Amino acid sequence: MRTDYKIILDNIKKNSTVLDLGCGDGELLSVLIKEKGCSGTGIEINEDAIYKCVENGIAVSHGDIDTELLDYPDKSFDYVILNESLQEVLNPQKVILGALRVGKKVFVGIPNFCQIKGRFQVAIRGTVPVTKDLPHQWFDTPNLRFLSLKDFRKFCEINKIDILKVVGISGNNIAPVLYNLFADIGIFLLEKNNEE
Amino acid sequence: MKKELGIIETKYFTFAEVPNELVLKSGEKLGPITLAYETYGELNKDKSNAILVLHALSGDAHAAGLKKDDKKPGWWDNMIGPGKAFDTNKYFVICSNVIGGCKGSTGPSSINPKTNKSYGLSFPVVTIEDMVNAQKYLIDSLGIEKLLSVVGGSMGGMQVLQWALSYTDNVKSAIAIATSVRHTAQQIAFHEVGREAIMTDPDWQGGDYYGKTAPARGLSVARMIGHITYMSEESMEEKFGRKLKDKERLGYDFSSDFEIEGYLKYRGDSFVQRFDANSWLYISKALDYFNLKEKTKLSNVFKDVKSSFLVISFTSDWLYPRYQSKDIVKALKINGKDVTDIEIKSSYGHDAFLVEAESQSKIISHYLDRIYKA
Structure with missing residues (x-):
């Protein structure tokens, strides 16, 4: 199983309701349904991925995360998942806040643009990072946003979002320390209390 | 396992004899009523594999296979049959005509038994709701309590929505294709x-x-x-x-x-x-009278539905554009209902629901698998 899926699986409560934003072919949802008895649905923009979701027995809505998210009532899911999709949305702040409105807790998985290999490429080679987890050249990347795990932490601070947990992934393993330097991917578990 | 549907025959079901006429939405009464219908495949023992197919404005009960002397098969033959999206080796498929029509069901060209002349304009105005209420009698007569699915495109899709709303306990899943909750001015x-x-x-x-x-x-x-x-x-x-x-x-x-x-x-x-x-x-x-938003907002309308939904639209369909399908999806999501929706890329316009068999089959066959197992 993919390490990011494993981390989400390990940190999700049994029988939860889940909304997966940018669910792809529904693989993660399938895992959560099978392993944790979750129920859930996904949002996906790619038509071909929709066929695969349905083949995987997943209920899915075809559309943009930004607009589809508006259709759900407040706190209608135990968890909302934004795994490897945040960097591709037009308005990430709106989407994260929307996800925190719809879900009681939110998983966000983001690629770390400031992982050490990337930093090396920037500093020594003078090119923007192209690595295993960031395989795209600047001219054909689906990514609209380039951020580090530290940047994301700062974003949460500004938006008064509580970070319940962070796990960094390096290769196929969990990065034990200094994840902003060593992790290729970071998985955050977030919560936002509206009583202010 | 059958490989072909064989020769199809249209059947007729008559009900609502005087004095038990069907009361229409307008308040007028209609009876006796005949509905033309066809069936494909076999109803299983616990009657859990029945799918009701509903047609568009000019359609009829002849959805699949060849009737005697037919040159062309039914209007959705690319979707219904052994091994197809609506697999007749697995499911019992019923296609019902509508009241008001002219393809074997009671409509303005039928003979009014009271006058022994064709109804003509003395035929009462019927609504989508009336069509569905009539079809419920047919489904009851077949001894089917719960339909595995109700499916249709365009006007058929309106009937699908009406079925899910009027008969919440009798519809396990609803497949609404290229349709809308009400007609716009255009x-x-x-x-x-x-x-x-x-x-x-x-x-x-x-x-x-x-x-x-x-x-x-x-x-x-x-x-x-x-x-x-x-x-x-x-x-x-x-x-x-x-x-x-x-x-x-x-x-x-x-x-x-x-x-x-x-x-x-x-x-x-x-x-x-x-x-x-x-x-x-x-x-x-x-079709023009159909308006699910007549009394209250859409999210209230779909509050009590119990069916799962599959909503399909097509990129080039400008008659029933995507946003009209999304309105249905939104109303279902707000109520936490099980809904899947897809916009299929097609250049065929509104006709796509009759033509795009491959992509629709991919979605529908797997969706039905899940519903049938659930």
């Missing part, structure tokens, strides 16, 4: 032009033309307008472009120059052979 406008064409045809005679000359020119024009709205600019351009019909250069007169002109005329003329002008008036009216 959709009504196209229908009105068609109705005007029929009613201004001198042969229409206030609807009393049975046994005389039918208002063929009017109905043909209505069908031509319909066809334009069912296609897309792209599909028309691809099929016809500016190609000339049977001539080398423009005629500089008002005979047909372009292939598209000949095509529309041909479609209009052949339609007149198989459809009744008054039925067109009645059924188009039923």
